Amino acid sequence: MAYFDNAATSWPKPEEVYKTVEDVMRKFGGNPGRSGHKKALEAARLIYDAREVMADFLNAESPSNIVFTMNATDALNIAIKGVLRPGDHVITSSMEHNSVARPIYALTKCGVEWEIVKCAKDGTLDPEDILKAIKPNTRLIAITHASNVTGTVMPIEEIGRIARERDILFLVDAAQTIGILDIDVRNQNIDLLAFPGHKGLYGPQGTGGLYVREGIKLTPLRQGGTGSFSEELSQPDILPDLLESGTLNTPGIAGLAEGVRFLKKLGLSHVRSHEEMLTRRFLEGLKKIEGITVYGCPHKKSEVAVISLNVRGLDSSELAFLLDSKYDIQVRPGLHCSPLAHETIGTIDKGTVRFSFSIFNTIEEIQKALSALEEISSKSR
């Protein structure tokens, strides 16, 4: 088989991740921050260690600037709804995932103004267009770091500078880039960064997080028990407690930290060069197959290993079904929860078939996919 749906969730995970999750469940069963006994302290130490690992990985000010969430969508909702109030103006690109678009769309029903800056048909975004969209009431710029449809990387450094100079908050959706591209929240002027644990970081599902820059006060999406200031009915005002209520996913978060350690050992540049090599080979091979359309800007370097395509004469679901059932190749068809992106690249009516690679994919698998596409395409002519 060849699993090419890593943009949805990466699989497999490193052996250490599986082992850590199991170990933590079996041996460190306490509730972190909820008591002072050994099992609770062991669990709290695991969580703190994961915060340290993530803070170091992102160059955050301190471990307490890392908030653990259920997934990146949860983190994006916490950020977006923690910032925006009626009368505020928010800017996004036209390549956003529904995890950014739907919360903002819901807020437009309560007086938030939303401006979608149009990207080019290849998915690229001109930072000048962001600058032009700024209004006196612009409170937030929310941009995906890379499109989950085309892999197009957005100019977040330029946008970060634009936002910081104008005192506008900058939220980055790192769903497709964390663990692949270098992220340095302080040098890149990122105020809020939402990330999944189960994609490029190779942690288990049920994990994600939000980096919150020191000094930014979000209104919490959830309140509840934090194991701190328990005598107060108001939510504690300190990070991470302000944004973390209820029992955390201790085994999952420990697994996530293990995934990050695995990446650090490999080095992100090694991960990138492997995935770039797979992507290049795949794109080269695709060029030789008649009837295939590739979306995005596949010849530029600013792409992560996410490729959307269609085969002439075939519906995207049909193609994905054939690849899975006949060739044991797993890809994702349709809109990938990103209708804005499909409107941008002109595929809203039919969707695309998405191939997305991880460090565990091989050249042999790429070759297998190319042969399968060649065969399918020749038959559909």
Add this chain to the structure above:
Amino acid sequence: MAYFDNAATSWPKPEEVYKTVEDVMRKFGGNPGRSGHKKALEAARLIYDAREVMADFLNAESPSNIVFTMNATDALNIAIKGVLRPGDHVITSSMEHNSVARPIYALTKCGVEWEIVKCAKDGTLDPEDILKAIKPNTRLIAITHASNVTGTVMPIEEIGRIARERDILFLVDAAQTIGILDIDVRNQNIDLLAFPGHKGLYGPQGTGGLYVREGIKLTPLRQGGTGSFSEELSQPDILPDLLESGTLNTPGIAGLAEGVRFLKKLGLSHVRSHEEMLTRRFLEGLKKIEGITVYGCPHKKSEVAVISLNVRGLDSSELAFLLDSKYDIQVRPGLHCSPLAHETIGTIDKGTVRFSFSIFNTIEEIQKALSALEEISSKSR
């Protein structure tokens, strides 16, 4: 060792739970509902199976009335904020956890009226007092099924009838009762039921859920990708998608289903009688030790296996520390995230030491705890 902090999180879990979580991570790595390939379908089947198991366990109308969340606190926030609007009146007891109290307290800053019905000093609630508190704008009654401080069980059947007759929504916090007391959402007139996965259901941390009665439309707390109606910027209006955005914790949820299967095999009445037996023996033993105060109404039957106590002359943290360090007994001291309950039972200044049992605790462990308390108490005289 003797782990008596099961009200915070149960430990150990059944062997099948550990194995299922690991197996799912290793073998069924897809993202449920995000594609049509085998790995995504396997993951979707696991989630659907867990919904069926939970729906059957609670006597819900259908699997789609079960929404999976990060924990019970997340579920309570989804329910409370999904229902209440400025001008609405909400009734709770004075024994609520901060997971109910803090979200409601936050809403009082936006025009929601909150009435806290006072329980007796032993933690018991008279349903007549709920009836008296109802006003024309009462929209929600939110009650814990059993106190996490004293184990006192609340008269949810009577309150359910009162609420249903008056067309008021009834939310039950089942954090301390799910997997122990029988819950039948339809017969008990429960509209919304929030539950943790990692306590009485013996699932892993990072799991929980919300039952939503058919026909109740909540405003979602989160919006995002659902793998459904992806062309729409508005959140899908159907359950469970309306309230479930982003990637679910597939291995955790599969583990939760396994925990419920473990309980069903044992039978809840067996779980209850084991925990009642442990509780009875513990309470009997405590009576013979001088200088111990037990809170709640320990002689009535309406209690779950959660016992709060203090030893004369000792701070609760001191006692818990001694039990852990000298006797390897894990309990929780302090306020247990429930200041309202401590005000009710008169321990807001000092807190209590909480012992909470699970099916895995033994009579020998109870005996060990009693001997330890006897020794500590005799020295502190």
